[in-house]
Amino acid sequence: MIHYISVRVSAHATEDESRVRSALDLFLLNSFDKGKCTDTDKYVESLVVEGYHGNPITMFSSAIKRKPDTKAFAAFVRPKMTPEDVELLREEMPDRLDDDQMFHLRFDKQAAFNGRIKLSSSSDAIIVKVKIETYPKDRLEAGRIVEELFG
Structure with a gap:
């Protein structure tokens, strides 16, 4: 099913790092330890x-690798999405799944800070990459897995 999930987000100099971490934690707290995690510091x-103009940017990243945690991530995200976002995801699914069977998602940072899951097309978002595993490698089967998990 899911081999691993990478999650990353950037906090620009104009943003409060604790708020950005809080947005990231929405996903992580509901993934690690089967969604029973209380502290994500050891995972992040x-x-x-340095940004293009010399401004500091803090990059936060985490990898979700254990099967129960990856399942918890999918089980948390899908029901929290709006029907409109689910439909958009279904339409864009073939474009979001690359040839390496990596499924790409972006979530709105502000919505996540407020406890909501909302897809985003912005580059300033919570970037999620879900590595789908099939043996042997099969993009069609990977697409079916993505549909089952997120569609």
Whole structure:
């Protein structure tokens, strides 16, 4: 099903890092330890990079690798999506699944901070990559798995 999930988000100099972490934690708290996680600090890496104009940007990232945690992620995200976002996801599913069987999602940071799951097309979003595993590699089967999990 899901091999692993990578989640990352950036906090620009004009943003409150704690609010960005809170938005990220919406996903992580509901994934790790089968959705019973209370502290994500041990799961999140942070890296401060320099933006194009010399501004500091803090990158937060996490990898969800254990099967129960990846299942918890999907089980949390799908029911929280609006019917409109589910329909949009269904329409865009073939374009969101690349040749390496990586399914790409972006979620609105502000909505996540407010406890909601909303798809986003912005580059300033919570970036989620879901690696789908099939043996042997089969894009059609990967598409069926994505449909089952998120459609």
